[in-house]
Amino acid sequence: MTVHSFEENFEEKLEKDIAIEPRDWMPDTYRKTLIRQISQHAHSEIVGMLPEGNWITRAPSLRRKAVLLAKVQDEAGHGLYLYSAAETLGISRDELYDQLHSGKAKYSSIFNYPTLTWADMGAIGWLVDGAAIMNQVPLCRTSYGPYARAMVRVCKEESFHQRQGFEIMLTLSKGTAVQKKMAQDALNRWWWPSIMMFGPPDDNSPHTEQSMHWKIKRFTNDELRQKFIDVTVEQAKILGLSVPDADLKWNEARGHYDYGKIDWDEFWNVVKGNGPCNKERLETRRKAWEGGEWVREAAAAYSEKRKQRSRQEAA
């Protein structure tokens, strides 16, 4: 087969919605885009453990503590599936970590915001995981097989996370005045960063067009953002909380909510590393990795010794 026919074959699979598998021929740029996207996603899971991990030791009840621990553990699990999916594209986990630690690879900017009160555990579950689900459900049908299969598992757990977050918010909003204040304060701080999670607007999104063609992406950033806002505003009403956007209004003609101007300056600044916690998060990840080096070396050395011993015994 010529390169030309490899490419035709690839395009035909895309056309027919047949999953691309690791051993299939794929354009280099497709491979690179996937590595970038999957690893960003994996890094987001791992860095995302930190803001919530903050509250494990301070959770206000034993039940909440157990649920939060299990949730953060799920995120580690998601990181693991996603790193494995990325590895099928011919890059090692260590290389991916290096890219994270050197600042070359990005992760979701939302995790560069601080968790200041217990209500943030509710807001993250409700808004951040809610936004993540909107982004991720279409990825269960993404063209690259290992990524799509990983996402099926991730989405199941994310929807549980979203529900538990909403339930924390509901409990707070039914609670005392100070609990309601906590809930409102969390919504105020997390609303805008959450709707920025869908990425830059379509007319300023460099990767969207190509990714849509490759069926890596199934909906545009703005489509998903609108869907999220429409659903979430209704949920805020159930909570009796007000969404911090004075321009938010139902538009009968569009059948959607109109919303205010997003501060993209803030978004790009956080992406560039100027968010409230960028440096701290990366530093924490680096410290965990570097501090664990001797442990990984010991594990490797021990495993090598065991292999040698069993070889000697066999001889």
Place this chain on the structure above:
Amino acid sequence: MSVQKLKYILQIADNALIMGHRLSEWCGHGPILEQDIALTNIALDHLGQARSLYQYAAEQFNELPRAEQEKVFTSPALQAIIAGGQPIDEDDMAYLRDGWDFYNVLLVEQANKDWAYTAARSLYYDTFNYHFYTGLQNSNDETLAAIAEKSLKEVTYHMRWSSEWVIRLGDGTAESHKRMQEAASYLWQYTGELCTMVETDKAMYKAGTGVNLDELKTKWATAIGKVLDEATLAQPEEGWMQQGGKEGRHTEHLGYILAEMQYMQRTYPNMEW
């Protein structure tokens, strides 16, 4: 029902809670992603055991006559609930008791420090716990026997995990060997308390509810000796053993653990979360 039995349940529960708390501090900071997951699993097991035991302890407490209830715990927050005639629950037990009313052993409150200290602490504690729960299955208290039986499966896995890590680090590289030896030797001073019978242990053993810790001493030492040996580590020198946790006298660590853990319940009392 006796205060003695309540304190016995709390000893076991507090060990589980504080151990789980320490292990949960690793969540998101582990040296290997797979181990982060494994350790969080273990933390969740401990927390689950603590919850079953606190629920039982709260039940026992609520059955005490009012005059006795007032004498058991000193914290004003708990006293206020008792004065209001309300029953207490698992969260009150964990979040409203003062440090001197915690009966966990000193070992479990020691800091994580590094992976070697964490592995050594777990090895010493898990090995004790395995033999302890094995004995507790024969308790004449059906609830404790049932909790022991259920927990034993988890604890068996914990002991395997920590033994394997001590061996891996001990017999790994020169650096890991050095660190593992240091951790094993340093934490040794907190192991004597595990099998020491305080008044509560003696009374509960006599009543057929508790475990004879004297019998556990040899089993524990033999199991630990085997692991240290396989890990190519030297047996720590016998010396002075720290005591007091089981009677409410703790190291400085517990105060910080409780300040963090109890902060929400103490700051915002009488609220649903």
